[in-house]
Amino acid sequence: MNDEAPASGQMQSAPADPYAAYPDDRAARQSRWPVIFGVLSAVYGLFGMCLQGFGAIGSLFSEQLVSMSGFEMPPMPAAMKWAGFAQASVLFVLGVLLIIGSLMLTQRKALGARLVGAWAVARLVMVVVGLGLGLATLRPNVDYQIESAVLMREQMQARPDIPANAIPPIPDREDAEASAIRMLVVFTLVFSVWPIAMLFVLTRGHVRADVESWKSSAPVA
Numbered sequence: 242m243n244d245e246a247p248a249s250g251q252m253q254s255a256p257a258d259p260y261a262a263y264p265d266d267r268a269a270r271q272s273r274w275p276v277i278f279g280v281l282s283a284v285y286g287l288f289g290m291c292l293q294g295f296g297a298i299g300s301l302f303s304e305q306l307v308s309m310s311g312f313e314m315p316p317m318p319a320a321m322k323w324a325g326f327a328q329a330s331v332l333f334v335l336g337v338l339l340i341i342g343s344l345m346l347t348q349r350k351a352l353g354a355r356l357v358g359a360w361a362v363a364r365l366v367m368v369v370v371g372l373g374l375g376l377a378t379l380r381p382n383v384d385y386q387i388e389s390a391v392l393m394r395e396q397m398q399a400r401p402d403i404p405a406n407a408i409p410p411i412p413d414r415e416d417a418e419a420s421a422i423r424m425l426v427v428f429t430l431v432f433s434v435w436p437i438a439m440l441f442v443l444t445r446g447h448v449r450a451d452v453e454s455w456k457s458s459a460p461v462a
Contacts, residue, residue: 275451278442279347282357283340285435290336293329300325312396315388318381324374328367335363351455358443361436368433375425383417 299306300322307314339360345353375382390411397408412420442448 274442274448275346275349275353278357278439279343279353282346282435282439283343286336286339286343286360290333290340293332293336297326297329297333300329312393315385315392318378318385321378321381321385324378328371328374332364332367335360335367338363349451349455351452354443354448354452354455357439361439361443364436365433368429368436371432372425372429375421379418379421379425382421383414386417386421387412387414 300317303317303322304314338356342353342356342360346357347353390409394408394411397403398405443452
C-alpha cells in the first residue's frame with residue numbers, strides 16, 4: 242500500500258464529517274448581484290426615462306402630434322395635461338437617478354446602492370401619486386376619450402377613402418370607465434414590481450454586508 246500524500250493537482254478526498262456545512266462563498270455572491278441588478282436597473286431606468294420623456298411631450302403637444310396624421314383632436318383638459326406633464330417630468334428625473342445609481346452599483350460603490358434604494362422609495366411614492374391622480378381625473382379622462390372618439394368618427398366618415406367598416410364605434414361610457422380603471426390598476430401593479438424587488442434585494446443581510454465592505458474598501462481621498 243502506498244502511504245504517500247496525493248500529488249499536487251489531484252482531487253482531494255471528501256471531508257471526514259459528511260454533515261459539515263459548506264463554507265459561504267461570499268466572494269462569488271459579491272461578484273454576481275451588483276452586476277445583475279445594476280445592469281437590469283440601468284436598462285429599466287433608460288426605458289422608463291425614454292417613456293416618460295415621450296409622455297411629457299405628448300401631454301403638452303397631443304393635439305399637434307395627432308394633427309400630423311391629418312386628423313383633428315379636441316383640446317385635452319388642462320388638469321389632465323399639466324398633471325400628466327408634472328408626473329412624467331418627475332419620473333424622467335427619477336429615471337436619470339436610477340441610471341446613475343445602477344452604474345455605480347455595477348462598480349460596487351456604496352453610494353450606488355443608496356441611490357437605487359432612494360429611487361425605489363420615491364418610485365413607490367409616485368405609484369401612489371399616479372393612482373390618486375388617475376382616480377381624480379377619471380371622469381374628465383373618460384369625457385375626453387368619448388369626445389375624441391366622436392370627433393375622430395366624424396372626420397373618418399367625411400373621408401371617402403376610409404370604408405365604413407373601418408370606422409370605430411363611439412365607446413360606451415360605462416365600458417370606457419371600466420377600461421380606464423382596469424388600466425390604472427394594471428399600471429399600478431406593473432410599476433410597483435421593480436421598486437419592490439430592488440428594496441427586497443438591498444435589504445437582504447448579505448447585500449447590506451457587501452455594501453458595508455465597499456465603504457471600508459473605498460480609497461481615501
